Amino acid sequence: MSEKLFSKEEIEILSNNKYVKNVSEKGITYTDEFKRLFIAENEKGKFPRDIFSECGFDINIIGLKRIRSSGSRWRSA
Template identity: 35%
Template sequence: MSRQPINESIRRLLEGNPNVLHVTDKTIQYSPEFKLSAVKAYQEGKTPYEIFLEAGLDPRQIGTDIPKQSLKRWRKSYDALGEEGLLSERRGRGSTGRPVTRNLSAEEQLKKAQAKIKYLEAELELLKKLEAAERRLRK
């Protein structure tokens, strides 16, 4: 089920809120500080609905399920990455990011290379079987 587009009057109202960074027709980008304070307030026992209302964000205007969904996402990020997970922009980088190879020991690099070789060998075998099956079908 898709959300209703955010109308212009609500968009202007939201853009005036210090807890909101940016608003489009369908999305609201909240400030990192708000995300962090919301997660901490939730840990203290407040409901997502209460947290958003106190921040000047009426769930009836933005969608009644938005506070709960947002808090769930932010808590997951906070649990995995701590405060930095909420204070830094992570879009497009995945939830944990790629491991940095320059910090791996020689033994870890060797294991990683061996795993890659094993994967590539399996891929090559699969391609050989596929070619053989295609040749049989052409005959």
């Protein structure tokens, strides 16, 4: 789990993304649709950072470490 906590403003920004099911100061729960889309695009050779960015996520808010660990977790599931 990431040590970065989200601010109220960041939580509000993330909550407005259609691929976010829930967000707290400690973590993000993504929709199953996003997880499937992520895996499909990643298998085509797209980088995790690019997939998140194209789906409307601010990379600076989420952080690369969290993106990498999410992608790794979903691929192994």
